[in-house]
Amino acid sequence: MRIEDLKPILEAVIFVASEPISEEELARLLPEADRAHVAAALEVLRREYEAEGRGLELRRIAGGYRISTRPEYHEYVRRYLKTQPSARLSMAALETLAIIAYKQPITLPEIQEIRGVNSARAVKTLLEKRLIEPKGRKPVVGRPILYGTSREFLIHFGLNDLSELPALEDFQELGSESS
Amino acid sequence: MHADPWCDLPDELPPREPEREERYTVKLEVFEGPLDLLLHLIKKEQVSIYDIPIARITEQYLDYLRRMEELDLTIAGEYLVMAATLIYIKSKMLLPRDQGPMVEAEEDDPRRELVERLLEYQKYKAAAELLWSKAEREQAVFTRGRVETDDANPEVNATLFDLFRAFHRAMERLKERQELAIAREEITMAQKIAELQARLEREERVDITALFEEARSRRELLILFLAVLELVRIAVIRVVQTERFGRILALRVRASTEIVA
Numbered sequence: 001m002r003i004e005d006l007k008p009i010l011e012a013v014i015f016v017a018s019e020p021i022s023e024e025e026l027a028r029l030l031p032e033a034d035r036a037h038v039a040a041a042l043e044v045l046r047r048e049y050e051a052e053g054r055g056l057e058l059r060r061i062a063g064g065y066r067i068s069t070r071p072e073y074h075e076y077v078r079r080y081l082k083t084q085p086s087a088r089l090s091m092a093a094l095e096t097l098a099i100i101a102y103k104q105p106i107t108l109p110e111i112q113e114i115r116g117v118n119s120a121r122a123v124k125t126l127l128e129k130r131l132i133e134p135k136g137r138k139p140v141v142g143r144p145i146l147y148g149t150s151r152e153f154l155i156h157f158g159l160n161d162l163s164e165l166p167a168l169e170d171f172q173e174l175g176s177e178s179s
Numbered sequence: 180m181h182a183d184p185w186c187d188l189p190d191e192l193p194p195r196e197p198e199r200e201e202r203y204t205v206k207l208e209v210f211e212g213p214l215d216l217l218l219h220l221i222k223k224e225q226v227s228i229y230d231i232p233i234a235r236i237t238e239q240y241l242d243y244l245r246r247m248e249e250l251d252l253t254i255a256g257e258y259l260v261m262a263a264t265l266i267y268i269k270s271k272m273l274l275p276r277d278q279g280p281m282v283e284a285e286e287d288d289p290r291r292e293l294v295e296r297l298l299e300y301q302k303y304k305a306a307a308e309l310l311w312s313k314a315e316r317e318q319a320v321f322t323r324g325r326v327e328t329d330d331a332n333p334e335v336n337a338t339l340f341d342l343f344r345a346f347h348r349a350m351e352r353l354k355e356r357q358e359l360a361i362a363r364e365e366i367t368m369a370q371k372i373a374e375l376q377a378r379l380e381r382e383e384r385v386d387i388t389a390l391f392e393e394a395r396s397r398r399e400l401l402i403l404f405l406a407v408l409e410l411v412r413i414a415v416i417r418v419v420q421t422e423r424f425g426r427i428l429a430l431r432v433r434a435s436t437e438i439v440a
Binding site for chain 2: 066067071072074085089101114166168171172
């Protein structure tokens, strides 16, 4: 199959997928197509979405492809959906999540060591929201649970993978500038 | 001449300082913990994090705790531990250092450990802010509406809380209503489930909020609530909402859904 033929097929499938759909899964659906062509078609499609002034965007999220509305039109979308933005995470939860994202897998006592405050509630909230998940236990006294970020975390923050987060050292510079 | 010193006041007193007033307003910033508070004080005083004037910062830190106390806020233990640490560092700084020349190495600085913790924490605080802005952008992004084959509907999870809220509200309302029932009706949960299922046979969707409101006694309401939870659990129904905080509807889970999916 030629790239030009693959493009609309891929677009159609990505459109109906309820979650970001990976290149592997798309390739499996199209055994008649060359794997490299699928990859190329996806890239072309993504660029087309970027270039044309459309209300939709095709993004790489959590290792897959997803079609969504562009953020600049949220006001109009909300007008139609009649929805309010959902409750935001508290600063305590975000701090805890940032530590987990950068230091995973990490235990609750280690998180508390960095934050200097009890963080059990923040961890519980993050677990409930499925932004983090247990990743086994640390082989030390008490065998505390190790936590890491989930796929839901990537989706929630619009990341393709963890490497998209800036290096922690970059924050240091930012921090010392402001103080 | 000086009979009434007050009469001259309006002319002689400088206009009231706005700062003074602010000091008495009951407003206290909220911090994520002692490290967050310290970073705030360091920034406010415009001092270097690498050379913290411990005496001054300790003073302000304790002042903050005092104000918290005045407002009857419970001070978390971590704040007190940090207060002790600050006082300890302060006292150590007052002690004469080792006499030897060049001993004033950085490792000797009693503030070192604290500074390292602050720097470490500051990085994650900045990272948290980045996450916040990313989440903010994603809040403004929508994927297409869910189609019927979406079996893993997150709305169900979310609305369990709403279900409870609706139950709670109906419960509150019942409290206000005088109960006149004399004969004690002994409806069981099994009966309630059968009743609900029979109704779902006839109707595509049943308004749960309305059912809650119709309940005549707390017992009936409770049984109804448990029956709904049970039906959700055994996947006979799904509870959905058409809008946030809207009415809660029960939909029959069609056996055919699985085949379609």
